[in-house]
Amino acid sequence: MPTMEKWMEHGDMPVMNRPETLRGQVESFLREAIMNGRFAPGERLVERELCEMLQVSRPPLREALRRLEAEKLVVIVPHKGPAVASLDTREAKELYALRALLEGFAAQEFARLASDEQIQDLERAVCDLHAQAKNPDRRALLVSKSKIYDVLLGGSGNSLISEVLQGLLSRINLLRATSFSRPERLAESLAEIDELVTRIKARDSEGAKEIAQQHIKNAESAALGMLDTNE
Known part of the structure; x- marks a missing residue:
């Protein structure tokens, strides 16, 4: 699996002007992925798959998902977990x-x-x-x-x-x-x-x-x- 650094090398994550926390890097990647259509509206965000993809543990991923939920880019679906928000x-x-x-x-x-x-x-x-x-x-x-x-x-x-x-x-x-x-x-x-x-x-x-x-x-x-x- 590619590391977070590899994602950044290939332009899939924004390169920041200042050092970011791991949670911040995960948040930036997910935000960009949602806005670029990598993750489609309504698509489930499976924590296990994202952890493997980004090679991070669940705590920073969950923190990032909470931030994106506050921005209304992510919704928590009962009994299913996080998913990309859909705009009607x-x-x-x-x-x-x-x-x-x-x-x-x-x-x-x-x-x-x-x-x-x-x-x-x-x-x-x-x-x-x-x-x-x-x-x-x-x-x-x-x-x-x-x-x-x-x-x-x-x-x-x-x-x-x-x-x-x-x-x-x-x-x-x-x-x-x-x-x-x-x-x-x-x-x-x-x-x-x-x-x-x-x-x-x-x-x-x-x-x-x-x-x-x-x-x-x-x-x-x-x-x-x-x-x-x-x-």
Whole structure:
């Protein structure tokens, strides 16, 4: 069986900038595996198999599973044990409605308040996203898009929005991965983000809000289409 280090060598686990505990490494691997579709919604997470796969004991694995349960990526099924959470259409709609409100306001405030340097940081992050769009590794694409949100939220002048959205990050990434799975959605998404940057550079705060909210609505349509297909 490959060790945790071997998983990291092959790009299946994110390499962190600081040392992680064993529990943290297991948690990172499982989170990425769920968001990348390695473990499908509803799939059982058999502790014995995961321990053998990752060559870890049950205590750090169970700690990691508890953390992922708190993020609502894992559910504990009575008499069966842990399984990957499934998002139904109602939950997805609720999450996207919240995203549209928060991210629309964040884009509006970023266009109004961000420094020229922060806008340049946003442009660089978007350029990186375009580069990663050519990369077949979907995890790298999601990481790149997360960097855009880091810049956008950081320059919005409202730490509470960032705090709330960060709390939803894992589930948002799960839905984001779903919406990217429709082939044409990626090109559409890139065009929408480019338009958002154009509005921000023009300091068009209302236009930035409108584009950000439309971007979320389009992502919602794509993701719900995939959910309907899989249900």
